[in-house]
Amino acid sequence: MSATFxxxxxxxxxxxxxxxxxxxxxxxxDHIHPRVEAGLNAVPAAVLTTLVAPAALSAGPAEWxxxxxxxxxxxxxxxxAMFLAGAAVLILARQFAG
Amino acid sequence: xxxxxxxxxxxxxxxxxxxxxxxxxxxAAAPFGLLFGAxxxxxxxxxxxxxxxxxxxxxxxxxxxxxELFGQHVAPWLIVLSIFAVNFRHVLYSASIGRxxxxxxxxxxxxxxxxxxxxxxxxxxxxxxxxxxxxxxxYMGLGLPVYVFWVVESGLGAxxxxxxPDTHALGxxxxxxxxxxxxxxxxxxxxxxxxxxxxxAAASIIAYKTxxxxxxxxxxxxxxxxxxxxxxxxxxxxxAKR
Numbered sequence: 001m002s003a004t005f006x007x008x009x010x011x012x013x014x015x016x017x018x019x020x021x022x023x024x025x026x027x028x029x030d031h032i033h034p035r036v037e038a039g040l041n042a043v044p045a046a047v048l049t050t051l052v053a054p055a056a057l058s059a060g061p062a063e064w065x066x067x068x069x070x071x072x073x074x075x076x077x078x079x080x081a082m083f084l085a086g087a088a089v090l091i092l093a094r095q096f097a098g
Numbered sequence: 099x100x101x102x103x104x105x106x107x108x109x110x111x112x113x114x115x116x117x118x119x120x121x122x123x124x125x126a127a128a129p130f131g132l133l134f135g136a137x138x139x140x141x142x143x144x145x146x147x148x149x150x151x152x153x154x155x156x157x158x159x160x161x162x163x164x165x166e167l168f169g170q171h172v173a174p175w176l177i178v179l180s181i182f183a184v185n186f187r188h189v190l191y192s193a194s195i196g197r198x199x200x201x202x203x204x205x206x207x208x209x210x211x212x213x214x215x216x217x218x219x220x221x222x223x224x225x226x227x228x229x230x231x232x233x234x235x236x237y238m239g240l241g242l243p244v245y246v247f248w249v250v251e252s253g254l255g256a257x258x259x260x261x262x263p264d265t266h267a268l269g270x271x272x273x274x275x276x277x278x279x280x281x282x283x284x285x286x287x288x289x290x291x292x293x294x295x296x297x298x299a300a301a302s303i304i305a306y307k308t309x310x311x312x313x314x315x316x317x318x319x320x321x322x323x324x325x326x327x328x329x330x331x332x333x334x335x336x337x338a339k340r
Contacts, residue, residue, distance in 0.1 A: 002147075003174060004142075004143060004144075004147050004168070005147065005150075006174070007164070007168065007174050007177055007178060008147065008150055008151045008154055008155070009154070010174075010178040011151070011154075011155050011160070011164055011177070011178050011181040011182075012151075012154035012155045014178055014179075014181055014182040014185070015155045015156075015157055015160060015181060015182070015185045015188070016211070016212060017182075018182065018185045018186055018187075018188040018189050018192070019185075019188045019191070019192055019211045019212065019214045020192055020208070020211040021188075021189050021192055022188070022189040022190055022191065022192030022193030022194070022196065023192045023193060023195070023196030023200075023207075023211065024192075025189075025193065026193040026196055026197075027196060027200065032197075034331045034334075035327045035328075035331060035334075036327065037334075038289075038290070038326045038327060038329070038331060038334030038335075039323045039324070039326050039327040040190075040193055040194045040197070040323075041194075041288060041289070041290075041326065041334065041335075042288075042290060042294045042322055042323050042325070042326035042327075042334075043190045043191065043193070043194040043223075043319070043323060044194070044219065044220055044223050044224075044281070044282075044285045044288075045282055045285045045288065045291050045294045045295050045298065045322060046190075046294050046295075046297075046298045046318070046319045046320075046321070046322025046323050046326075047187045047190055047191070047216075047298075047315070047318075047319040047322075048216065048220060048278050048281050048282045048285075049282055049294075049295050049298040049299050049302065049318065049322065050187075050298055050299075050301075050302035050314060050315045050317075050318030050319050051216065051274070051275065051278040051315065052275050052278045052279045052282060052299075053298070053299035053300075053302050053303050053318070054302055054303050054306035054311075054314055055272070055275040056275060056279075057303055057306075059272065059275075063272050063275075066269075066272065066276055067275070067276060067279055070276050070279055070280060071279060071283060074279075074280050074283035074284070075283070079119075079122050079280050079281070079284065080121070080122045082276075082280040082283070083122050083125070083126065083273075083276060083277055083280055086276035086279070086280070087269060087273060087276060090269040090272055090273075090276065091267070091268065091269045094266070094267060094269060095267070
């Protein structure tokens with residue numbers, strides 16, 4: 001077996017550990033402290049924000065326009081509407097802003 | 099029995115309900131699947147190895163980082179460590195979603211954690227928040243199409259890598275941030291949403307500029323979670339439930 005193969009296997013194991021690990025740790029406790037629960041409830045907004053903020057900061061006007069429109073649409077519409085609106089604005093704006 | 103017929107029917111509709119929600123994810127991830135395959139071959143992977151990596155790791159960003167480092171002939175253990183670092187945020191997803199799926203049989207849970215990607219987590223968490231059950235059938239309806247398309251696209255990208263046209267003009271490089279913003283917005287009714295978003299955004303940007311990628315993800319996430327932990331419980335709305 002090649003080195004590449006073993007890198008893939010080890011990477012897969014490492015990844016699976018992250019996906020199952022949080023649950024394995026938390027499930028050892030019978031009672032979840034309210035503060036821990038508050039922390040867990042904050043996970044989606046906390047993690048997903050980090051996937052947007054630095055990318056938005058290092059982007060330009062076209063990307064900002066797309067994010068603004070997408071955010072506005074998401075206040076009323078669903079995820080698909082928001083996504084398509086953002087993508088449309090991005091493609092259009094890049095034709096002009098480059 | 100009528101009850102069984104009804105439950106079979108509802109299982110079917112649960113599955114398709116999940117599939118429907120997976121479609122934006124499939125669309126948003128498609129360019130990255132193709133791109134990953136193309137980059138992988140460009141960095142010395144075979145078509146089979148590119149597909150295998152997608153099938154076994156199933157985490158776009160970490161695969162891109164792994165491939166990039168592989169192309170630069172970085173030591174294998176460092177490549178694996180980097181994949182681990184990029185995927186470390188899943189520890190938080192796992193702890194959070196575990197509360198919703200702990201009643202599943204163990205095998206189903208094991209499979210469920212395997213497909214626990216960013217959108218999988220966010221959509222499942224949103225469903226739990228709306229008060230509906232997060233069942234195995236629905237969860238797999240959401241996860242399976244994403245998985246299958248991801249692996250197939252990686253293979254296609256590897257085979258036809260050089261044929262992808264101008265990705266910048268098509269906005270492909272910025273589709274995922276838009277999608278993730280939509281997911282963030284979806285949680286805006288949660289207690290402490292705005293303070294958490296601000297803390298995570300600020301910390302991730304600072305970490306991105308100082309420590310660098312991929313650590314900004316974990317650092318930013320921990321900042322937001324810590325804020326929710328530190329603030330008095332009456333702000334976070336968990337006390338009221340008990």
